[in-house]
Amino acid sequence: MEFVKEFATFLFQKGSIKFGDFTLASGKKSSYYIDLRVVPSFPHQFRKMVKYLQNQIIEKIGLENFDSLVSVPTGGLIIASALAIETVKPLIYVRTKPKDYGTSKSVEGYFEKGMKVLMIDDVATTGGSVINGIKSLKQEGLEISDTYVIINRMEGATEALRDEGVKMHQLTDIMEITKILYEQKMISEEILDKVKMQTGTN
Incomplete structure (x- = not known):
């Protein structure tokens, strides 16, 4: 929890999470915007x-329970590359x-049939890109x-x-981040209510 608190504050201070009125790639309106591509700029x-992700995976899944990490470009792939190391x-x-062109493959890298993989991604909204990857x-x-x-x-x-x-596991979610920022008086109650409304939580 201590990591999540620090992480939420960091994301907000560096503009990696913004509140306002945004239109997402899907065309959907949103009261906030997340861009985790900012994070690798702060080593x-x-x-x-x-490391927190690694510890969570060790605890919840176990490194011995999968053969390979897999990701979808680009956001998740940067995180998965660091995690693989x-x-x-x-x-x-x-x-x-x-x-x-070339081999026209959709899965890149070395793999064999029957291998068990763990998917890593940065942000999940509807799960569309991950589901296409899973297929x-x-x-x-x-x-x-x-x-x-x-x-x-x-x-x-x-x-x-x-x-x-x-099964989808997460380090945190938008509601937890918003509550942390509100408790630290970094955002208003109005913003908190907007995110609650968007996520359908109370």
């Missing part, structure tokens, strides 16, 4: 995040669409039962992944 905080685990990644992995004969995200936006990803037979 100490980035390393803390990766820390855990000394192989890394593969899934393209959002197969490249239209590509399953087509290649890889097994996946868990995924880890840094921040869950609480907009359906958990349920959508459950329908695919995959």
